[in-house]
Amino acid sequence: MEHMKRSLERSIQNAQAQWASQLADFILILEPNNAEVMLIKADALTQLAQRNITATARNYYLTSANELRKRAKAP
Numbered sequence: 001m002e003h004m005k006r007s008l009e010r011s012i013q014n015a016q017a018q019w020a021s022q023l024a025d026f027i028l029i030l031e032p033n034n035a036e037v038m039l040i041k042a043d044a045l046t047q048l049a050q051r052n053i054t055a056t057a058r059n060y061y062l063t064s065a066n067e068l069r070k071r072a073k074a075p
Contacts, residue, residue: 001030008040017047038072041065 004027011020024041028034042065049061 001027005037008037012040012043012047015047017044017051020044021048035072038068042068042072 004023008020008023008027011017011023021041021044024037024044027037028041031037045061045065045068049058049065052058052061
């Protein structure tokens with residue numbers, strides 16, 4: 001699990017947002033309440049939104065990122 005988390009952090013640092021988002025999904029399947037991974041995935045989705053020119057896709061990424069951030073902060 002720790003190896004996957006390190007890979008996730010490296011993916012974000014290397015601007016591989018799509019891969020980071022997929023890795024975060026895998027980790028969240030195993031640890032559904034992992035707030036740190038939720039926030040990292042939210043950052044990845046925000047990066048994807050910034051690179052996307054389609055308004056619908058950008059809205060989807062940003063909305064999903066906002067929901068993850070709220071869920072990560074919930075007690």
